[in-house]
Amino acid sequence: MTQPPPNQHFPFSAVVGADGPDGPDPMPLALILTTIAPDVGGVLVRGEKGTAKSTIVRALAAVLPPVDDRPVPLVELPIGATEDRVTGSINIESALAEGRAEYEPGLLAKAHRGILYVDEVNLLHDHLVDLLLDAAAMGRASVERDGVSMTHDARFVLVGTMNPEEGELRPQLLDRFGLTVEVAAPRDPALRAEVVRRRLAYDVDPAAFVARYAGAEAALRSRIAAAQALVGAVRLTDAGLLKIAEVCAAFDVDGLRADIVTARTAVAHAAWSGRDQVTLDDIRVAARLALPHRRRRKPFDAPGLDEDLLDQVLGDEELPPEPEPEGPDDDPEPPGPAPEGDGAADDTDDTDDTDGEPVDVPAPEPDPAPPAGGDGAGSTPSNVAPTGATYRTRLLTVRGVGAGTAGRRSRARTSNGRRIGATAPTPGAGGAIHLTETIRAAARHQFARGRTEGRLLLRPADLRVAVREGRESNLVLFCVDASGSMAARRRMEQVKAAVLSLLLDAYQRRDKVGLVTFRGGAAEVALPPTHSVDAAAQRLEELPSGGRTPLAEGLLEAAHLLAVEHTRDPQRRPLLVVVTDGRATSGADAVARSRMAAGLLAESGVASVVVDCESGPMRMGLAATLAEHLGAEHVPVGEVSAEALVDATRGRAA
Incomplete structure (x- = not known):
């Protein structure tokens, strides 16, 4: 097996679906159209992993006509890029060595007249996605940072790929992509075999494989060039x-x-x-x-x-041709009603040709959702309560200042946001250099270092990086009691509505979410922590109820899940929401074990809230006792409504 030469990608025309007899599939077609007319606004490709999203995007540049006798640039933007890497900033070397504030171009400038590709664009921070879309729409980028103020051309084709299972783009950002296509692996065995056949052939001898498609690539390049020349006419x-x-x-x-x-x-x-x-x-x-x-x-x-x-x-009728412009000698017929019986039709009369009755274009109806928890052929199972109406929640934040992944929720030290100071760099950590503070730290040592004139003498200890305060995303873990004592239909409707409303808020704020449920004799991780709140909403819709109450198992499962997640992502702060009536009826010593589990969670310092779902005239106060052992906020049953649940959660976390 030989390695492909540098910059030699899998041929665009060799991708199955790009060379179909009826024209390209939607994904290659969308990419082609946005290169013919870049003002379309770019393409977002959504699909499961392993569907050649990245392969075909990287192959696109090779089939585009050259620009100024040079290949079209393909610039890839890593999801960990900082704002100064994207827009450009001051050249540190020239600033320190020569005292000149010289602009160093960023990725937007390098992508000018080419393709800017962002893989996993849904994981890119929202403010960077906004920046990219603004530049793509305006054709230029502005830089106002580190003493640099300038505007430069940045006309490029923006292409983003993403796997929806890893989280969605916010609707505001999704709308700003010109075109969006959904891709999935083919289900036809013959097509799947052809995909594998071509991939294996490329891996064995890349040069020979590319040469086999050279003619098709050249023909495609010529057709794109012809379309680019024609589009203006x-x-x-x-x-x-x-x-x-x-x-x-x-x-x-x-x-x-x-x-x-x-x-x-x-x-x-x-x-x-x-x-x-x-x-x-x-x-x-x-x-x-x-x-x-x-x-x-x-x-x-x-x-x-x-x-x-x-x-x-x-409709079926083709568009009428564009009328010829009227000449100076033309004498147009004065406006008036069309003569009767001459076959003339009033083109403002929206009628059906078969019966002459007006045709109303109906508004689109929402796609019917399959029954939650069912098999798609029957009604909702009796032990699955429907979800009540959702609503918009106010901001829910975790107390203090964290240092988690950049997001849109709680205060945190992040790689973006407003600059509030400077500090010495931490080994292994990145960060933008704070030029002023670096010079200030070095200035006090110039005499001791023997400097009399010339450039500034710097040492590694002089470097300072900017400290920025922005917003982080959090982990919201729901631990929901689904036992028989919670199975009252109205109660579960309110609980589900509240949790779903918080999921909507988490979707917009880039949080991770998780769901633990407990009923019968065990607890279950209905959804491990994930950015895909769509999956969490689906699990919630399908949540059945009934059986005994294994409260201890639910709390222990939540504690274990939070511990594992802390190991994976120690800087992401969690918020635990326990929804229960406080009963513990499963297994021996159920009450003692539930208190022990609550104590473990309390010792871990997890911010939490207990929503007391106990109802009826005779109340035992078990949920209030649980909240004491958990160190959590207690919300009585009278406040278990969609709005009250969110208010309680916000009050405990703020």
């Missing part, structure tokens, strides 16, 4: 523009970005197809790429497009 008629507006309105998208992106994509597809005027087929392709991710009404709703509605709105 493609006409989008008023009828076509009106049809795009009808499609966007029918799918109830927010704002006008969808209309603009759909129009630009339709023009690019017409150029790709060698046409000088947009057709219905171009609009159909554009809508499939530009609209699905803009229809999401809730963070947990899966993107999708109703093909029947799309066909109904577009």
Whole structure:
């Protein structure tokens, strides 16, 4: 087996689906269209791991026509990049050695007239995603930092790939990607075998494999170049523009970005197809790429497009040709009603050709969700309570200042945010150099170091890095009692609604979430800590109830899970939410074991809250006792509502 030469990637045209008889699959087609018309706004590729997302993106640059007789640059942005790495900053070497504030370009400048690729873009901090999308939309980037103030061109094609299982992009950021495609591994055994066959052939002899597809690569490059030359001359008629507006309105998208992106994509597809005027087929392709991710009404709703509605709105009749401009001698007929019986049709009369009745374009209906916990063919099982209405929560933060992963929740020392000071660098840790404080630390030693003139004499001990305060993400672990004593339908509806509302908030604030449930004779990790709050919401919807109450097992499982997570990520601070009536009825010495488990959690210092779900006129106060042993905030049953649960959690964590 030979290694591929440097910068020699798997050929774009060799990816299964990029060379189909009916044209490229949605992912390669979206990449091609956004390179034909970069103002489309880039592409976000969402899909499970192992679906050639990165392979085809890295192969894209090789099939693009050269820019100024040089290959199109492909710049990869690592998810751990800092803001100064992205936008550029002052050149430390020239500043220290020569005293000149010289700008050192960042990744945005290097990607100019090329492709900027972000793998796992959903794990990139939100403020960097905002920065990338702003630069991609405006075609330039501004730098205001470290004494540098400048603006430079940054016209590039932004391509992001992500695995939704690792967490979603916020809807505000998702909407700003021009096109989005969903990819999955083929289920056809023949296609899967062909994928493996090509990959093995490439691994055995990369040079020979690339040479085999050289002709296809050259043909694709020529076609893209022709489309880039033609795109400026493609006409989008008023009828076509009106049809795009009808499609966007029918799918109830927010704002006008969808209309603009759909129009630009339709023009690019017409150029790709060698046409000088947009057709219905171009609009159909554009809508499939530009609209699905803009229809999401809730963070947990899966993107999708109703093909029947799309066909109904577009209709069967092709767009009329653009009318010829009127000459000076033309004498247009004065406006008036069309003559009867001459076959003329009023194009403002939206009627069906078969019966002459008006046709109402229906608003899209949400996709029906499968029954929670069922098999998709029946009703919800009787021991699974539905979820009550969700609501927006206020900010929930953990007390103090942490040092966890950058996020949008609690105060923390992070690699981004406002600069509040400087400190000596910690071995093995990164951070932007604080130039002023570095010079100040070195200045006091210049005489002792023998400096009389010339450049500043620096030592490693002089270096200072900026201390920044921003926001971190946290781990919110729910420990939910699902035993028979909690199975009252209304009670579980309120609990589920509250937990789901907190999940919505965690989705927006980049938190990790986990879910432990206990019922019968054991506890279960329904969901290990993850960024995929979609998965947590699904587990919550499917949560059954009934049986005895293994409270100790639930608390011990939560303690074990938090300990493991602390080992994996020691800087992420947790918040434990225990939802129970405090009863412990499973196994011998159930009460004593539950108090022991609560003591272990209290010793660990985990911030927690106990929501007391005990009801009825005779109350034993077991949850209040549990809260004492846990060192947690206690919330009585009268406050167990969706709003009260969040208020209690916020009050304990703030």
